[in-house]
Amino acid sequence: MSQTANTPKPPYYAVIFTSIRSDGDNGYAKMAEKMVALAGEQPGFLGMESAREDAGITVSYWKDLPSIENWKNHTAHMAARQKGKEIWYDSFQVRICRVERAYEFNRET
């Protein structure tokens, strides 16, 4: 993603997903693309940021905890997470956070 997420004023929620991939693609890139699109369609979705070097970091932003729970229980997302554990990731961490304060800087042009 080439942009940072344009989120509303806090409070809202963030899910920080950090991961170490296993070797090889094994269908990962295609599924990741699908999941990004599908997450964007969910109620309460506010935005997403993602980057990977050695470790990958994906932060998704949500209106509230029920929105996160709803996405967690989405059938296609559950299936993707299962394959993540079986094949795509050596390790990952998920952190559910309440965004309490936020500020931004934009260069004047």
Place this chain on the structure above:
Amino acid sequence: MSQTANTPKPPYYAVIFTSIRSDGDNGYAKMAEKMVALAGEQPGFLGMESAREDAGITVSYWKDLPSIENWKNHTAHMAARQKGKEIWYDSFQVRICRVERAYEFNRET
């Protein structure tokens, strides 16, 4: 960083820093390395994760809000942030979050 952060049980705090860099290094890489080392020496620091593709994401973890405030007011960090606005970043966002829940997966080997 090749590892994800090994943080304690929630609650604790996360600072999500997302950014778009300006063109050229202009001393950025050297200063970034210094800031990572310096942050790691601060009281209440719990860990850090970082990755950059088009956008950069750095998440630092802290024991509590005063620890974050203390790092924010560190003289060398303030000077680095000022240069960030003047030179290194086209835009950035900072989000201060309370980590409420966390879980992890590690492949059995």
